[in-house]
Amino acid sequence: MTSEQQPNIKVYIIHGYGAGPQSHWFQWLKQQFEAQGIIVYVPALPDSEHPVKEQWDECLKQTIGVPDEYTYFVAHSLGCIALLDYFRQLEPRPQIGGMILVSGFSTPISGYSLINPFVGNAFHPEHFIAMTAQRVVIAAKDDPIVPFAQTEQLAHDLEARFITVEHGGHFLDSEGFTELPLVHEQLTAMINP
Template sequence: MSNLIKNVYIIHGYGASAEHHWFPWLKKELEKKDTNVVILNLPAPNSPNSNEWSNALKEQIKIIDKNSYFIAHSLGCISLLKFLEALPNSTKIGGYILVSGFNAPLFILKELDAFLKPTIDYEKLKNISSNRVVISSKDDSIVPFNLSNNLSNSLDAKLLVEEKGGHFLETDGFEEFPLVLNEFNKFLNE
C-alpha cells in the first residue's frame, strides 16, 4: 500500500446533500486512513440540472490521479460517470464505487432522463480503473435492481447485492454503510 495521500470524492444523489444518509459517517471513517475526503454539494438537488451538476463536479474535484477515488449514490453515479468520461483518455484513477446507480430511465423520475444523454463510452470508463464496484439492493423502489445490474454489466464492474437495503437512504436505516467502507479498503489493499 502506498503512503501517498488518497483523495476521495463522495457524490450525493437526487434530493440529498453532503449532510444526508451515510455520507458524513463515511467521510469520518475514511479520514482515519490518511485520506482527504470531499463530499460534493451539488446545486438544486430537488430539481437537478445535468449541466449544473456537471459544472459543479468540474469545480469541486481538484485532484484526478491514481490516488483519487470516487463514491457516488443514485443520480450522483451517472453524473460521476459522465464527468470521468470527459477526462483525457490517458487518465487513471484509483477506483469508483457506485451505489444504486442506473444508466436507463427511471419510470418514477422522468425528469432525470436528461442526465442519461448522450450515451456513455463504457470502454473508456473500464480503462480508467480496474477497481469498479456497483452496489444494489433487490428491494430498491427508486432504482430497480435490474437497472443497477445493467450498469454493472456495462462497466464490467463487481456487483454487490443486498437483499434488503432499499435505496440506501437514512429512511432505509443507512446512516452508516460498512459495505462501502469495506470495498474502499479492498481498493487500498490491492
C-alpha cells in the first residue's frame, strides 16, 4: 500500500521527558514522511521538564482521539509508556497500523521518581499485542538513562521485534542523533509491507 492509494495514513511522534517537537530526530522523521504525502503530528506534551501524567493524557486524547488501522506511532523514552497508558484507557481498544518504541520502559527508572506516576498502572501487554501485529522496540546497549535491560523487558512483554544498537545512547540530539534512519526504515516497512 502506498500513501497515494491510502490518503488516510497518519503518523504520530511522541516525545519524552525534557523534550519537545523540535528535539532530537523528530522533525527529521516528520519531514521524511511528509515528503511522501503522509500526515505527521508531533504533539507538544505539556511541561516536559515536569511531566504530569494527567496533563499528558489529556494532550494525547485531544491530539490523537481514537486511532485506526491507518495510524502509526513512534514514541521515545517516557513517550513510550505515556502512549501505551493512553491506549490502555481506550475502550474498546482500536486496531492501529503499528508502533515503534525507542528507548522505552514500563517500570520505574532509578533516579527519575517524578515519572513514577506514568508507570504506576498495571501493565497488561496483551492489550497492546491485540492492537497491532507490527510492534518494534529499539534500544542501545549503552543507554545511560534507561537501562538496556528495561527496554529489553518491554520488548519481551509486548512480544515485539527487538532491535539493538551497540552505540546509540538514549538517541538524543546531544549525542548526535538529529536523524534516525533506523526508525524511518522500520516505519516505512510497516506502512508499505
